[in-house]
Amino acid sequence: xxxxxxxxxxxxxxxxxxxxxxxxxxxxxxxxxxxxxxxxxxxxxxxxxxxxxxxxxxxxxxxxxxxxxxxxxxxxxxxxxxxxxxxxxxxxxxxxxxxxxxxxxxxxxxxxxxxxxxxxxxxxxxxxxxxxxxxxxxxxxxxxxxxxxxxxxxxxxxxxxxxxxxxxxxxxxxxxxxxxxxxxxxxxxxxxxxxxxxxxxxxxxxxxxxxxxxxxxxxxxxxxxxxxxxxxxxxxxxxxxxxxxxxxxxxxxxxxxxxxxxxxxxxxxxxxxxxxxxxxxxxxxxxxxxxxxxxxxxxxxxxxxxxxxxxxxxxxxxxxxxxxxxxxxxxxxxxxxxxxxxxxxxxxxxxxxxxxxxxxxxxxxxxxxxxxxxxxxxxxxxxxxxxxxxxxxxxxxxxxxxxxxxxxxxxxxxxxxxxxxxxxxxxxxxxxxxxxxxxxxxxxxxxxxxxxxxxxxxxxxxxxxxxxxxxxxxxxxxxxxxxxxxxxxxxxxxxxxxxxx
Amino acid sequence: xxxxxxxxxxxxxxxxxxxxxxxxxxxxxxxxxxxxxxxxxxxxxxxxxxxxxxxxxxxxxxxxxxxxxxxxxxxxxxxxxxxxxxxxxxxxxxxxxxxxxxxxxxxxxxxxxxxxxxxxxxxxxxxxxxxxxxxxxxxxxx
Numbered sequence: 001x002x003x004x005x006x007x008x009x010x011x012x013x014x015x016x017x018x019x020x021x022x023x024x025x026x027x028x029x030x031x032x033x034x035x036x037x038x039x040x041x042x043x044x045x046x047x048x049x050x051x052x053x054x055x056x057x058x059x060x061x062x063x064x065x066x067x068x069x070x071x072x073x074x075x076x077x078x079x080x081x082x083x084x085x086x087x088x089x090x091x092x093x094x095x096x097x098x099x100x101x102x103x104x105x106x107x108x109x110x111x112x113x114x115x116x117x118x119x120x121x122x123x124x125x126x127x128x129x130x131x132x133x134x135x136x137x138x139x140x141x142x143x144x145x146x147x148x149x150x151x152x153x154x155x156x157x158x159x160x161x162x163x164x165x166x167x168x169x170x171x172x173x174x175x176x177x178x179x180x181x182x183x184x185x186x187x188x189x190x191x192x193x194x195x196x197x198x199x200x201x202x203x204x205x206x207x208x209x210x211x212x213x214x215x216x217x218x219x220x221x222x223x224x225x226x227x228x229x230x231x232x233x234x235x236x237x238x239x240x241x242x243x244x245x246x247x248x249x250x251x252x253x254x255x256x257x258x259x260x261x262x263x264x265x266x267x268x269x270x271x272x273x274x275x276x277x278x279x280x281x282x283x284x285x286x287x288x289x290x291x292x293x294x295x296x297x298x299x300x301x302x303x304x305x306x307x308x309x310x311x312x313x314x315x316x317x318x319x320x321x322x323x324x325x326x327x328x329x330x331x332x333x334x335x336x337x338x339x340x341x342x343x344x345x346x347x348x349x350x351x352x353x354x355x356x357x358x359x360x361x362x363x364x365x366x367x368x369x370x371x372x373x374x375x376x377x378x379x380x381x382x383x384x385x386x387x388x389x390x391x392x393x394x395x396x397x398x399x400x401x402x403x404x405x406x407x408x409x410x411x412x413x414x415x416x417x418x419x420x421x422x423x424x425x426x427x428x429x430x431x432x433x434x435x436x437x438x439x440x441x442x443x444x445x446x447x448x449x450x451x452x453x454x455x456x457x458x459x460x461x462x463x464x465x466x467x468x469x470x471x472x473x474x475x476x477x478x479x480x481x482x483x484x485x486x487x488x489x490x491x492x493x494x495x496x497x498x499x500x501x
Numbered sequence: 502x503x504x505x506x507x508x509x510x511x512x513x514x515x516x517x518x519x520x521x522x523x524x525x526x527x528x529x530x531x532x533x534x535x536x537x538x539x540x541x542x543x544x545x546x547x548x549x550x551x552x553x554x555x556x557x558x559x560x561x562x563x564x565x566x567x568x569x570x571x572x573x574x575x576x577x578x579x580x581x582x583x584x585x586x587x588x589x590x591x592x593x594x595x596x597x598x599x600x601x602x603x604x605x606x607x608x609x610x611x612x613x614x615x616x617x618x619x620x621x622x623x624x625x626x627x628x629x630x631x632x633x634x635x636x637x638x639x640x641x642x643x
Binding site: 288 | 515517518521561564565590591593611613614615618
């Protein structure tokens with residue numbers, strides 16, 4: 001059969017092929033173009049045939065790229081590696097996926113190149129738009145201060161942002177898609193990222209189990225966990241319908257710190273209120289007693305006078321005067337105590353050595369009388385009010401002398417050391433000591449452990465005053481109940497005063 | 502049968518107050534045997550060794566306070582039913598409640614006049630000495 005000419009078939013195919021087909025000669029000149037090509041590029045035949053191939057490329061760069069790709073022999077089957085920007089006669093451009101087939105003669109010489117260009121503008125635009133949207137989303141996720149990640153149903157990491165990497169701490173550098181939630185948790189735990197589940201703590205397995213439980217079956221309630229560097233994070237895990245798990249990590253450290261500060265303040269306030277209650281009760285008791293005695297003795301004098309009992313009158317009068325004096329002392333002590341009232345204004349670097357030397361000078365005659373041996377170790381410097389610290393040391397050393405043992409030669413030791421950000425001052429004696437049961441009560445106002453004021457005189461304000469001075473320096477004072485030779489007081493003061501009060 | 506003298510333990514750290522109350526009580530009933538101690542620890546020791554029919558107790562004392570002593574008296578089998586009268590300077594209602602809760606039989610504020618002490622002593626003798634049945638149901642006056 002010759003009526004079915006192959007040439008005719010090929011010609012028909014060429015004429016009706018929907019995509020532009022262009023044939024170049026070895027000199028890259030357009031030798032033939034099908035109607036689709038002419039139509040696509042908008043040229044009449046004579047303005048197209050005979051033109052160099054450069055004509056259809058949008059610019060020199062695109063053409064150079066095409067030449068380079070041809071020389072390199074890129075895979076033209078893939079749109080991504082063989083798509084160029086083409087230009088129509090009217091100047092408009094479109095993206096075209098170019099596939100070429102060379103025509104080779106018997107000697108292997110290239111005679112011509114058949115090129116088919118498929119318009120992929122719509123596709124390219126879609127891909128580009130998708131890429132843009134994805135980039136935008138990534139940028140937004142990375143800009144988020146909250147840690148965000150998605151795990152698939154097999155608990156493998158799919159998506160995550162920069163904050164999430166930071167939050168994972170020591171596991172951060174290992175974060176990549178595919179790592180499982182449990183692996184991340186384990187790496188962070190082993191590297192001490194969780195203060196509540198440190199590697200040497202016996203609690204960590206339970207803590208980890210709890211965290212994994214909350215990841216696997218989240219109860220949709222956010223939880224707050226402590227992280228390294230004193231950070232607090234709100235952890236929220238959300239299961240999605242498709243089986244993925246979305247995890248959110250929000251740094252709530254500031255909030256948590258504020259909450260803790262508030263709680264501390266509340267406790268402090270409660271403590272102060274209780275102290276105030278105790279203070280008023282004691283003060284009223286200690287002021288009422290001498291008042292009552294004054295009233296009693298004056299009445300007794302009256303009665304004794306009527307009975308002509310002269311000797312009794314003198315005794316009662318003496319008691320009356322004593323009661324009045326006692327009341328004066330109580331009021332003076334109170335004023336003393338009230339004046340400290342956190343009125344510290346004269347902050348300076350204070351050498352505790354100087355303070356102790358001053359104190360020994362002031363208490364000198366008293367100490368000689370009692371035949372006290374002082375053992376004073378070198379003392380550190382501290383930031384504080386020199387006048388108040390002098391009174392503190394005077395009180396403690398004075399007490400050590402006052403409560404000496406009747407049958408022992410009194411020894412008073414003062415020592416101190418700097419420990420980190422704190423300074424410790426220790427005053428100890430070999431005196432009568434203090435019952436450990438009263439280790440706390442002795443610091444309350446007007447608490448006396450000894451009835452007989454003639455042996456151990458005083459109103460019972462000394463240690464309360466000492467405590468108040470120490471507290472005004474943000475420090476603490478305690479009785480070392482483990483020390484049995486006598487009494488040992490340990491004062492802890494911050495080396496530097498915090499500016500915020 | 503002769504009336505055996507009743508023994509009263511006064512626990513009071515303030516020597517003046519102790520003297521006032523002792524004086525008023527002896528003037529009201531000279532058969533009363535009043536023992537004064539100034540420290541709660543001393544009271545515990547005395548009560549272990551001796552018999553007392555009544556205890557007069559101050560709350561606010563150095564060392565162990567009256568409230569603590571009262572709890573000890575009540576938790577000790579030998580002294581659990583001894584009448585304890587709290588005599589203190591505090592008129593704070595919470596101290597009154599705490600005293601009764603700890604097992605006080607009566608509560609009185611320290612008087613500030615001679616007549617006040619006289620009234621307290623008379624009330625004490627009339628109510629407690631004349632009316633108390635010793636444990637076991639034996640009559641006081643035979």
